[in-house]
Amino acid sequence: MVPNRLKALNILALAGFLLACCGLQTSFWYQLTAGAPAPQLWLLVLLHLSLYRQYLTAMIIVDVFAGTILKSFSAVPIGIFWLVLLVIVSITAYAKARLFWSSAKNFVISAFAFSVLFNLAFLSISFGVEEHPMPLQLWTRFAEVALTTLAAYPMFWALQAIDRWTLRPISGGNEVTE
Secondary structure, three states: OOOHHHHHHHHHHHHHHHHHHHHHHHHHHHHHHOOOOOOOHHHHHHHHHHHHOOHHHHHHHHHHHHHHHHHOOOOOOHHHHHHHHHHHHHHHHHHHHHHOOOOHHHHHHHHHHHHHHHHHHHHHHHHHHOOOOOOOOHHHHHHHHHHHHHHHHHHHHHHHHHHHHHOOOOOOOOOOOO
């Protein structure tokens, strides 16, 4: 059993990591690459929460908490952003119940699928709701998905380290539980 203070510490640590990932993507990346598409590292944090938390917990943390943090880095209306996050977390929870096993290889495969799903959901909702939908930009989308998938392996180990550091079970077991 993990005490509530450790769960709160975990959420704060992941929120700090999410902020660092957003900052890296939105400003530092473009200083390094002169405008090349950036990996969506923040999306990998959301994937981690979707895979390693119960559905309701993941939905609350991702949609409300992380969605609000991410909104400050984007010009997308908050309602559309929340709807996209609701869709992708729900589909991920459904797939997780049938296909998921905990490993770095599975996280990389899931990162590819999650990134494609995010882009498809975002484009679909944008075209369905907004008066001026977001542009398709195929090259940029493909590059973002590829770079996000490549970044998934080191991000898996970083996110697992945060969970091991913040969610130490009282019973002395090795698994992280909610």
